Amino acid sequence: MYKLTVGEINKAVAGSTGGNKETVIMGVATDSREVREGYLFVAIQGEHFDGHDFINQAVDLGATVLIVSKDVQTEKNVTVIKVSDTVKALGDLAKYTRSMFKKPVIAVTGSVGKSSTVTMIGLALGKDKKVLTPEKNFNNHIGLPKTLINLDDSYDYAVVEMGMSGFGEIAYLSSLAKPDVAVISNIGISHIGKLGSKQNILKAKMEIIQGMNPESGLLLMNGDDGLLKGVKDFLPVKSIYFGTEEGNDYTAFNINKYKSGKPVYQIKMNNRDYEVRLNVPGYHMVYNSLAALAAANELGVSPMSAIEGIGGFTNKSQRMEIIRIGEGIVINDTYNASPESVEAALSVLGDLTDNRRKVVVLGDMLEMGGFSEDAHRQLGSSCVEHGIDLMILLGEQAKFISEGAIRAGMNAGNIYLCDNHQQLNDLLTLLVKSNDAVLVKGSRGMKMEEGVQTI
Numbered sequence: 001m002y003k004l005t006v007g008e009i010n011k012a013v014a015g016s017t018g019g020n021k022e023t024v025i026m027g028v029a030t031d032s033r034e035v036r037e038g039y040l041f042v043a044i045q046g047e048h049f050d051g052h053d054f055i056n057q058a059v060d061l062g063a064t065v066l067i068v069s070k071d072v073q074t075e076k077n078v079t080v081i082k083v084s085d086t087v088k089a090l091g092d093l094a095k096y097t098r099s100m101f102k103k104p105v106i107a108v109t110g111s112v113g114k115s116s117t118v119t120m121i122g123l124a125l126g127k128d129k130k131v132l133t134p135e136k137n138f139n140n141h142i143g144l145p146k147t148l149i150n151l152d153d154s155y156d157y158a159v160v161e162m163g164m165s166g167f168g169e170i171a172y173l174s175s176l177a178k179p180d181v182a183v184i185s186n187i188g189i190s191h192i193g194k195l196g197s198k199q200n201i202l203k204a205k206m207e208i209i210q211g212m213n214p215e216s217g218l219l220l221m222n223g224d225d226g227l228l229k230g231v232k233d234f235l236p237v238k239s240i241y242f243g244t245e246e247g248n249d250y251t252a253f254n255i256n257k258y259k260s261g262k263p264v265y266q267i268k269m270n271n272r273d274y275e276v277r278l279n280v281p282g283y284h285m286v287y288n289s290l291a292a293l294a295a296a297n298e299l300g301v302s303p304m305s306a307i308e309g310i311g312g313f314t315n316k317s318q319r320m321e322i323i324r325i326g327e328g329i330v331i332n333d334t335y336n337a338s339p340e341s342v343e344a345a346l347s348v349l350g351d352l353t354d355n356r357r358k359v360v361v362l363g364d365m366l367e368m369g370g371f372s373e374d375a376h377r378q379l380g381s382s383c384v385e386h387g388i389d390l391m392i393l394l395g396e397q398a399k400f401i402s403e404g405a406i407r408a409g410m411n412a413g414n415i416y417l418c419d420n421h422q423q424l425n426d427l428l429t430l431l432v433k434s435n436d437a438v439l440v441k442g443s444r445g446m447k448m449e450e451g452v453q454t455i
Contacts, residue, residue, distance in 0.1 A: 001027065002100055002152045006065055009040065010081050012096035013067065013089035028149050029058070030090065030142060037062035043069070044086050044142065051086070065197055073261075087141060087417025094145030094176050101151045101158065106295055107177050109162040109170055110185025110210050110222075111201065112341045113288050114139065117185050118161045119312050120292035124306035125299065129156035137335075139163035144173050158298070165367065166189045168206050174211030176303050181298065182208045183220045183291050187227045187231065193369020200324040202227045212237050220294050222287055223248040240298070242290040250294040251288050252276070260352025267293060269303045274445020276307050280315055281322075281351050284344040318449060320348060327435040334448040337365045337441050339375050346386040349439045356437040357389045361428065361451050364395035373400045382403025390436075392427050394418045395446060421447070425454040 007021030022101045028040030032054035041058040043051030043066065043089055052070050065079045066072065067270055069086045078175035083089040098105070106125075108118045115137065119208075123131040132155045134147045139161035147160050162173045175180075182194050195201050210407050221228045223241025226244060232239045244248040255265040261281030267272050267290070276293070278285050296306035315321050318335040333345045342365070349358055360383055368375050380401040383391060391414065393401050398417045406412050416431070418424040432438060434454055440455070 001150050002097060004097075006079050006081070008096070009065070009067075009093060013081065013083050013092045015050060015067065015081040015083045015089065016230070017079060017081045019065070019081075021199040023065060023079055028093070029063075029144065029272065030044045030146065032058040032061065032409060034065075035063045037064075039063045040065040040298055042067045042086050042090050043072075044090070045069070081095065090145045090149075091141065091172070091176055094148035097151050098148050098176060099179055101153070101155070103153075103156055103158075104180045104299055105158045105177055106181040106299075107160050107174065107179035107182065107208060108183040108185065109164070109205050110183070111188030111190045111205075112286060112338055112344070114161050114163065115316070115319065116285070116313075117183060117291050118159050119289045119316075120288050120310045121295050122157075123309040123312055124296035125157045125159070125301055125309070125310045126299075127305045130154055131156065132158040133404060134159075134161055137161075137163075139173075141169070141172060143389065145176060145334075148176060152172070162208060164204055164207075166194050167200075168207070170204060171207035171210045174208050177213070178211045178213075179208070179218065180212070180216065181218045181295055182212060184222065184228060185287065185291060186209065186222050186225050186267050186340070188338055189368070189375065190338040190340075191367050192371050193367045196369070198227060202231075206231070206235075209235065209237050218298055220298070222291075224228060224287075240294065242279045242287070242294045244286065246379060249298070249329060250290055252290055257281075257285070257351065261348060268411045269293065269297050272303070274303050274307055277309055277311060279313055280320065281346045282320065282344055284347075313450040320345065323452075325434075325455070326432070329353075329437045330452060331437075331439045331441075332449065332452045333439065333441045334452060335444065336441045337363070337446075339365065339379065342379055342441055343382055345439055346382060346388075349388075350386050353437045356435055357391040357433065358387060358439045359392070360388050361392045361396070361424070361440040361448065362398075362401060363446030363448045364397040364445040366445050372397060376400035377404035377407070380406070380410075381408040384408035384410045390431065391415045392418065392424065392431065394421070394424050394442065394448070394451075409437055421450050424451055428454045 006023045025040040027033045036057045041063040067081045122131045217237040219239040224243035240249040252265040258264045321332040323330040376397040381404040
């Protein structure tokens, strides 16, 4: 990160302080447990905890500067910057840091595939360059600023992720990041319970362009997406499409699978055809890789360097994580769930199965609102279409998954419903065999990773 003085920080966040304005901070933390010597600690009042309650812990661990919105007393002599809103101050500090960074910033949003796309873009750009990418799932009004604050001139690029659950959220994140290149991976129905329609989700995702320079900004979109393909001519920034259908600016063709469902395809870039081999299974990964290749090519990275970079992509923990246990396979995709991501996971399960019995362990897809019952019924039907042999379901929406599966022709005797994790774990122990192929998936709030541990 840039060497920032208390004076610079105080001015950036419009605070008040009586401390030494020449003090230089060594890092920034919003979690007192992450504080190190010389850090700035920003005391944020969240839903469950108030950072002001952990001031002394932060100071004991080495914090020398505090940003607070309440009067505080510390056991040691530290510099305190007082503001009215510490969340806003964190964003203002990120905006200041971003203003010093004169190299390309790439931002990614979309209903599914954001994190994988961010990682792939980082790999495509980073064979010979230094790229800043988010730690953990830093894609909201707290996480994205923390990524931007880590910028300095040693980086050649920065890639950030923008999530949302309602209007205005991505607009705010874009105002901080001011992306030079933005990517919209797709428009699905995640968070449709709050936004009410896919058209509204499209509007919310399109907020990403609000922080872009209309003259130099570039927006990359999935041209196979029915909602995205019609917006190009109405946007104030240059827009190009990627996808698998004809007419896209970057098009994957001759798509096949070469090993355990891993895609291989060809793409034309700079008037030459290239072969792309991905190291992870799933047709959906083609789109993530296309976004990465398009972004890299538009930023002047050689196609071969970008292709080699994304070839090193592997899935993160709880994100289509493939675990081989003896003769069996477990797909741990428990980080989150939406109709689109469950469909992708079912396809991967099919690619990996061979002659194994296919088992799905599914929790509710949350934030579906009035669309929830139909979405879960459709999920049950999709399981039948993918040849699932056994279903173990957890949550209030499990009965609708079961209804959909039975209507599509599945034997009700192969469907088990659970009210709690204890029942789920007992059924997993009883029913799952050593050579099964098992997919475990559900929304974050369902904590389906506990089922993976049982298996």
